[in-house]
Amino acid sequence: MSDLEEFANIMLDLTPPRDLEVPHDNIYTFKDSGISLHTPIHIQTDSAPGCGGKIWESGEMMCDYIIEKLMDPESKFSKLHENRYRNIIELGTGTGIVSLLLGELHNEGYTNFDNVDATDITALLPLLEENIKHNNMENIIHAKELWWGQAIDKKEFDLNKVDLILAADCVYHECLFEILIETFMNLTEVNQDTPILLAYKKRRNADKRFFQKLKKHFICLDLSNFRMYEHAKTHKMHMYLITRKKRDCLD
Numbered sequence: 001m002s003d004l005e006e007f008a009n010i011m012l013d014l015t016p017p018r019d020l021e022v023p024h025d026n027i028y029t030f031k032d033s034g035i036s037l038h039t040p041i042h043i044q045t046d047s048a049p050g051c052g053g054k055i056w057e058s059g060e061m062m063c064d065y066i067i068e069k070l071m072d073p074e075s076k077f078s079k080l081h082e083n084r085y086r087n088i089i090e091l092g093t094g095t096g097i098v099s100l101l102l103g104e105l106h107n108e109g110y111t112n113f114d115n116v117d118a119t120d121i122t123a124l125l126p127l128l129e130e131n132i133k134h135n136n137m138e139n140i141i142h143a144k145e146l147w148w149g150q151a152i153d154k155k156e157f158d159l160n161k162v163d164l165i166l167a168a169d170c171v172y173h174e175c176l177f178e179i180l181i182e183t184f185m186n187l188t189e190v191n192q193d194t195p196i197l198l199a200y201k202k203r204r205n206a207d208k209r210f211f212q213k214l215k216k217h218f219i220c221l222d223l224s225n226f227r228m229y230e231h232a233k234t235h236k237m238h239m240y241l242i243t244r245k246k247r248d249c250l251d
Helices: 005-014 055-072 076-081 099-105 122-135 174-187 207-214 229-234
Strands: 023-028 041-048 088-093 113-118 141-145 165-169 196-201 219-222 235-243
Touching: 041 099, 041 122, 055 099, 055 165, 055 196, 055 235, 076 174, 088 099, 088 229, 099 113, 099 141, 099 165, 122 141, 165 174, 165 207, 174 207, 207 219, 229 235
Parallel strands: 088 113, 088 165, 113 141, 165 196
Antiparallel strands: 023 041, 196 235, 219 235
16 A cells, blocks of 8 residues: 555545534634734634544644744744745645634734645545635635645646745654655755744654654754743644754744
């Protein structure tokens, strides 16, 4: 069985059929993160068995990190308000909490970018598209299919314009390690300066093999200078900045 077939089978196991959906509306203002959005973000989740229709803590941590660094003039993340990061790709977007935050920050004038490609497998796109539409962000966030380990569709993704890659809670099954790293490689093939921000929660000892493999090609910096660091450490969560070797730091 190929890595892609195994990936597809695992994801189908984790993603219930849509007729099992038990929707729940979650409202986010991020007022505890140093900012209060004028327009709350509404995120529909799917409480049926599976993982793709839920909001995970590491995604919330990434949102908090982005807000904190966006407000910090000493952080390169504040460049989101300028022209440095114009096109963003999120991997394993799920319900879309991170991409939707970026969209609302853009709508309220906190950021200045052109496009967010929110990617996931086919079965999860309807819920993601529903959340994008519900928050009126179709003009800035685009739900797209992206299977890890496969060649990047150059018609869908212009790799010359990818400035920032986000991945929250994407390290969760050992058979996916190689193809996730391969996807990182593919997305940074054209512009090897493109940084990857990874929010990660440790669940099993096998995860260390992911980072061992990753470090063959990338520098992986475990970030510590953010507000939620102690909370994150207590809950076995980490924020990583991942770059091709000998590249500048985003933080």
